[in-house]
C-alpha cells in the first residue's frame with residue numbers, strides 16, 4: 001500500500017510528509033518547484049551524476065557547480081561560502097553513500113535563509129552523527145531506480161517537513177504524465193550518450209559537445225519527468241523491509257575487500273574511507289594509472305566504473321563559465337568504483353583482489369625497471 005510506504009519512509013527519514021514520484025530526477029524538479037525556486041541559481045556538488053544538474057535545468061534554474069570535500073566527497077562548505085553568494089537553494093548529495101557535512105550545510109542554509117534539499121539517491125539508510133540522512137533537509141529525495149540501494153528499477157520519493165511544500169509537490173506531480181514504456185529507452189539512450197562522451201571527449205574536448213549534450217538533456221523532459229507507477233508498490237515495500245539486510249551485505253563485502261587488499265599489499269591503491277554512519281553504494285578506490293586498470297577490468301567484464309567526473313564539463317564550457325573545482329576534478333581522474341551489491345559474490349570479490357594485486361605488481365615492476373634501467 002502506498003500509505004504504508006509513505007509512513008515507513010517518514011519514519012526512516014524523520015520527515016513529516018512523503019509522496020512517491022516517478023524517479024529522483026522528477027523528485028528534484030518537483031522539490032525545487034514546490035519550494036518556489038524558479039529562474040534562480042542552485043548550488044550542487046560538481047562530483048555527481050548528470051541527473052542532478054539536469055533536474056536543476058529542467059526546473060528552470062541554473063546549476064552552480066561547487067567543489068567537493070576530499071574527506072567526504074560531499075559539498076565543500078568553504079567553496080559554497082566563497083562562490084554560493086547568490087544561490088537560491090542548495091542540493092546536498094550524499095554521494096557514493098558517504099555522509100557529508102550535512103549539519104554544516106543546515107547551518108549555512110539557515111543562516112542565509114535558503115532551502116536545503118537532501119539527495120539520498122545512493123545513501124538510503126546512512127546516518128550522520130546517529131541521525132538518518134533525509135532528515136536534515138527541508139526536502140529529501142529518494143530513488144528506487146536502477147543501481148540504487150533499494151533497486152526496483154522505478155520510482156522515488158519526496159519527503160518534506162512542511163505541509164505546504166508537500167501539497168505543492170503533489171499538485172505539481174499531478175501535472176506530469178504517467179510513465180510510458182518508450183521513456184525508458186530515451187533515458188537509457190541519454191545515459192549511453194553520457195558514457196560515450198566521457199569515453200571519447202573527457203576531459204579536454206568536452207567543450208566541443210557540451211552544448212549538444214545540454215540540448216539532449218533539455219529535450220529529455222517528457223521522457224524523464226513522470227509520475228509514479230503503482231505496479232512497483234510491492235517491490236518497494238519488500239525492498240524497505242530488507243533495507244538493513246541489504247546494507248549489512250554491502251558493508252560485509254566492503255570490509256572483506258579492505259582486508260584482502262591490505263593482505264595483498266596492493267600499495268598503489270588508496271581506499272576511500274567514508275565517515276561513520278555512511279553506507280556503501282560502491283567500493284571506492286583511488287588509483288594512479290586509473291584508466292589502464294579500468295580498461296583492463298572492463299575488458300575482463302568486471303563490474304566497475306569511474307564515476308563521477310566533474311559534471312559541469314558535460315553541460316557547460318569552462319572557458320566561458322570559469323568553473324574551478326580542483327578536488328572534484330582530481331577525484332574524477334583517480335576514482336574507481338566496484339560493485340558490492342547483490343550482483344556480486346565473494347568468489348567474484350576474490351577475483352577483484354587478484355586483479356588489483358597483479359596491477360600493483362605491474363606498477364611496481366615498471367617502477368623498478370625504470371630505476372634499474
Ligand SMILES: *Cc1c(COP(=O)(O)O)cnc(C)c1O
Pocket residue numbers: 022023024025026048049051052093095119121122142143144145146155156
Ligand atoms: C541516480 C541519481 C539520481 C537520479 O535518480 P533517478 O531515480 O534515476 O532519477 C539523482 N541523484 C543522485 C545522486 C543519483 O545518484
